Amino acid sequence: MNDAETNLARSFSDDTHSGLDLQDLYLSDEWMDDDLASAVSGMHQSYPHQTSDAAAFFSGSSSSLGHPESSSTNGSAATATASAENQVKKENKKVKERVAFKTQSEVEVLEDGFKWRKYGKKMVKNSPNPRNYYKCSADGCPVKKRVERDRDDPSFVITTYEGFHNHSSMN
DNA sequence: CGGCTTTGACCAGCGC
DNA sequence: GCGCTGGTCAAAGCCG
DSSP states (O other): OOHHHHHHHHHHHHHHHHHOBOOOOOOOSTTOSHHHHHHHHHHHHHOGGGTTOGGGTSTTOOOOSSOHHHHHTSHHHHHHHHHHHHHOSOOOSSOOOEEEEEEEOSOSSOOOSSOEEEEEEEEOTTOSSEEEEEEEOSTTOOOEEEEEEOSSOTTEEEEEEESOOSSSOOO
C-alpha cells in the first residue's frame, strides 16, 4: 500500500470525512428518470432518520445531494452518461430504488457503517475495469451494492446502492 | 472453525 | 430464434 492509500485508509478508519474527498457525488442522469426520482423521494420519506444526505450511506461524507447536476456537468459525469447510454434504455419496469455515488477513492470498499459480502465480479463491456457485486451481510437485509471504477478516471469509484436497509447499522 | 473472497458457470432479459 | 450482456449462485480456497 502506498502513501496515498495508507493515508486514505487511515482517514476511513479515523475520520472518513477528512480523507474521503467526495468530490463528485451525484445521481446519474440516466437513472434520474421518474422511477429513480420517486425512489429518491421515497428514500427521504421512508427513512427520515437518514435523510441528512449521503451520510446515510457514506458515514464519512457530509456533502448533500442538493445539486447533483452542478457537479455532473463535468466531464467525468459525461463519461457515465456515455457508457450508460448503451445499456440504459428504458427502465420503467421493476426498477428498485437505486442511488449512485461517484467518489474519488483509491479503495472501493468505502466504510459506510454496514458490512458487505462480495458475491460476484464481472467484466462489463463499457469499462476495462471489473464490476463488483456486494450484498449487505445483515440478516434479511435486501440491500445490494455495485461497485465499479470510472472508465476514464480509475481514481473514481462509482457505487450504486439498490434498496434500503432494514436496520440502522452493523456496528 | 467460521466467515469471506474468488472464480467460473448458469440463467434471464433484451436487441437484432 | 439466436446471440450478447448483466446479474446471481455455488463450490473451493484463504485468512483471521
